[in-house]
Amino acid sequence: MDEKSNPGTLSESSECLFSFGVIADIQYADLDDGYNFQGSRRRYYRQSLLHLQDAIEEWNKESSRPCCVLQLGDVIDGYNAQYKASEKALELVLNTFETLKVPVHHTWGNHEFYNFSRDYLTCSKLNTKSLEDRIVHHPETVPSESYYAYHFVPFPKFRFILLDAYDLSVLGVDESSPKYQQCMKILREHNPNTELNSSQGLSEPQFVQFNGGFSQEQLTWLNEVLTFSDTNQEKVVIVSHLPIYPEASDSVCLAWNYRDALTVIWSHQCVVCFFAGHTHDGGYAQDPFGVHHINLEGIIETAPNSQAFGTVYVYPDKMMLKGRGRVPDRVMNYKKEKALHL
Numbered sequence: 076m077d078e079k080s081n082p083g084t085l086s087e088s089s090e091c092l093f094s095f096g097v098i099a100d101i102q103y104a105d106l107d108d109g110y111n112f113q114g115s116r117r118r119y120y121r122q123s124l125l126h127l128q129d130a131i132e133e134w135n136k137e138s139s140r141p142c143c144v145l146q147l148g149d150v151i152d153g154y155n156a157q158y159k160a161s162e163k164a165l166e167l168v169l170n171t172f173e174t175l176k177v178p179v180h181h182t183w184g185n186h187e188f189y190n191f192s193r194d195y196l197t198c199s200k201l202n203t204k205s206l207e208d209r210i211v212h213h214p215e216t217v218p219s220e221s222y223y224a225y226h227f228v229p230f231p232k233f234r235f236i237l238l239d240a241y242d243l244s245v246l247g248v249d250e251s252s253p254k255y256q257q258c259m260k261i262l263r264e265h266n267p268n269t270e271l272n273s274s275q276g277l278s279e280p281q282f283v284q285f286n287g288g289f290s291q292e293q294l295t296w297l298n299e300v301l302t303f304s305d306t307n308q309e310k311v312v313i314v315s316h317l318p319i320y321p322e323a324s325d326s327v328c329l330a331w332n333y334r335d336a337l338t339v340i341w342s343h344q345c346v347v348c349f350f351a352g353h354t355h356d357g358g359y360a361q362d363p364f365g366v367h368h369i370n371l372e373g374i375i376e377t378a379p380n381s382q383a384f385g386t387v388y389v390y391p392d393k394m395m396l397k398g399r400g401r402v403p404d405r406v407m408n409y410k411k412e413k414a415l416h417l
């Protein structure tokens with residue numbers, strides 16, 4: 076086996092502590108292949124389920140099984156809603172996830188809201204908040220019920236935080252609600268186009284209807300969790316459907332208020348990396364504060380003869396993403412001054 080295919084051999088001085096799987100934008104639908112909105116990239120709607128099965132098979136047979144899989148959102152495609160096939164498609168995908176021998180944490184993306192309301196999602200198996208960790212005597216680290224976010228500890232001293240990038244959004248909320256009015260106001264203030272999914276002419280192209288953002292309440296909670304993690308000398312992995320770092324993403328795919336999220340994250344030492352989906356063609360950049368931003372290549376735009384998922388191997392001084400198919404390998408060193416001593 077060469078070095079690339081076994082990250083364990085790349086870290087001679089230390090052993091792998093644990094690993095986790097990552098996968099994004101499955102967007103399954105029982106439809107013939109199609110294209111993205113611009114007509115430039117092929118979408119493999121049926122094949123996506125086979126790609127998921129393939130990923131699960133590989134994770135299940137890894138010699139040291141991943142502790143969990145992070146599903147980065149858009150599990151079924153919005154087209155299902157048009158064909159009244161949302162529940163059937165979701166059932167198929169969730170049945171496939173049932174064959175995974177480790178827990179999966181589901182993130183919500185725009186396609187979840189094309190198919191279902193927020194209330195429906197909250198009551199569905201796509202709500203994996205029951206897997207959250209509660210920190211005793213720190214009520215400020217308990218998330219509010221008004222957004223879908225939580226944190227958990229898969230291994231001592233490593234905290235994972237799942238964010239709700241559609242906490243501020245016009246998707247999935249009742250049009251008569253004050254929240255819808257507030258979010259539509261934000262969107263219209265930044266996007267004068269009649270078609271709100273169009274970013275044409277925008278100085279801030281992320282202000283489109285298929286994106287969303289983080290409420291101040293969620294950002295305050297994130298800040299509290301990161302404060303606890305700093306104090307407890309933890310390493311933190313954050314996941315969200317929408318990316319937040321412009322150099323790692325097409326600007327039209329960013330969260331509306333990505334700068335606010337970055338401001339919170341940059342005021343803490345503990346964050347190692349930020350995983351997002353949505354862009355489909357992937358991206359990576361390390362920001363000036365040493366946080367690694369990884370936008371995972373989407374399953375939906377992955378040809379039958381390829382793959383798009385990864386396993387992240389966690390070491391005392393770094394994390395290493397072993398990508399499959401379209402997903403490249405990445406080494407994510409921890410910030411120098413704060414290497415973890417176990």
Ligand SMILES: Nc1ccn([C@@H]2O[C@H](COP(=O)(O)OP(=O)(O)OC[C@H](O)CO)[C@@H](O)[C@H]2O)c(=O)n1
Nearest residue numbers: 111112149185186270272273274285328353354355
């Ligand atoms: N200029 C545009 C772009 C899109 N739309 C419509 O918006 C909806 C979402 O678009 P879609 O490409 O399907 O969203 P994905 O989450 O799959 O992909 C996100 C990024 O585009 C990936 O690069 C859909 O209804 C489009 O028709 C639009 O009207 N105008």
